[in-house]
Amino acid sequence: MAEVRSPAHPAAPFAHWQRHLTGYAFVGPALLTLCAFIVYPIVYSLWLSFHDWNGYTAQWGPFVGLRNYLDLAQDEIFWKSAVNSVVFVVARTPFEVGIGFALALLLNRELRGRSLLRTLFFVPVVLSLIVVTILFQRIFEANAGLLNTSLREVGLGVLTRPWLGDTSTALPVVIAISIWKNVGFSLVILLAGLQGLPHEVLEAARVDGADRWQLVLKVITPLMRPILAITAMLSIISGLKVFDLIFILTRGGPTYSTEVFATLLYRQAFELNDMGTASAIAVIMVVVIMGTARLQTLLLRE
């Protein structure tokens, strides 16, 4: 935070007010846009979540109080999607951060081609999810997919299965693809963090005779804790929002085994034309995501 600045012309009578107005002149456009696209939609969704509406009539349907929320509470599919969202995040984040950290440690040294490697590891992050999804659909396809063909070729034909069409493997496969896509992101942040560590501390530990593993476990990892936590938080938040990947790959199926908050919301709104319940899901998503972010900041502060 910048310190409070004295007004430009202390002698002028309205200089102080002018300062406030100038501030608003600069943030005004941003403030208006944020109100239009973030504040207003939040209020709208919250209010709509207490109503029935099919999305077609000009007017919303009747006020129904908390009924949309109560319906969700009794809806097995909603709970399934909540559990899947949590499983998605809990299974994904440790791998994303863990693999990213391991690779960052390996890259944090004098190594020919280091920056080329960093660039290449980051490519999956840049690719559009539609590209990634269609590509992996082909790899995991049941008959002529790369994975099953390869398994058959090395004599492991018994392991072949319709990976994305099987309720027991669909979610793990989706999670694996997501990890593949995002590891580069964690890697890049963690590598930047490693390069920002104080040299003197590492030097001191080295002089004290710490070997490489001790250095990583006892010195580097504790120093990196805040950055590891931030990386994990970014992964958790983006994980709770996941939509494109699952929508294109499985549409939440087979039999809701990959249904998450965002795909359920979309289906509720645009396939079942139940805008009230869909808005209730949106509100729940916001509460869960903002709550998680808040919780993390509080934990980080300690």
Added chain:
Amino acid sequence: MTALDAAARPDKATAQTRRPTRWLESGGVWAVLLIALILSIGPGLYLISLSLMDTPQIFGGRVLAWPIHPENYPQAWIVTRIGQLYWNSIYISGISTAITVAISALAGYGLGRIEFFGKRIVYALILVGLTIPLQIALIPLFANLKTLGLLNTPLALIGPYTGFGLAFGTYIMKGFFEELPRELEEAARIDGAGDLRIFATIMLPLTRPALATISIFLFLQNWNEFLFALTFITEESRRTLPTGIYSLISTEFYGNYPLLAAGLVLFSLPVLVLYFIFQQQFIEGLTAGALKQ
């Protein structure tokens, strides 16, 4: 950066005994990195290979395309109408990015260099914008765009993209403006320059790296955006690339995988070129955004 290497028991190991283990170690490091690299870019290379196959090769489970069929590309270009999709995407992503960057720069200056009443609330709103899911705005925007007759127009995406890119843009710009030295503006103030002039002629040129970073980041984000584009644009000729390609797979192209793969490569190309040219700014922007929190 050789901190780790040099740490291996400097007192005990002599140069002779250390050498073989060091070779072994760096060999191990390279092996791990190489496997990770194959896993990470292998699927992308496989996609390129797919785009050069014909259908029998694909359904025969081939990994490498041979003989290659480069004619897939011109065909895909024509059949997928990808030219139109390109134009729509460039137009919509470009305009949204330009508007977002302009508004973010102004707001970044306001938040970074001016003390005004209610600034903390404005900043809190920016932070909320960083984490809030797009989904909260999906139905409200859909309903309002419909009422205003704006569905299936470029504005249906330009507005929301600006709104949701703004938080990131402002957040980064604020950080940069804050760090510029105060002397810069004091000299100008004595000369009687107002904030607008200080902003436009003194400060803004210095934030060029930040402007480049957020431009690239926002452009890529808009280029790849799927949910809003899927919901607000339903007319085929007005779609952007991601949803245009998505609607192709649900129609005639499902069976014609080579053309689809070629289309996917064509779609990714501009993004990859942009990324390889500007990767430094892009990665710096990301890490700056993440590490400052």
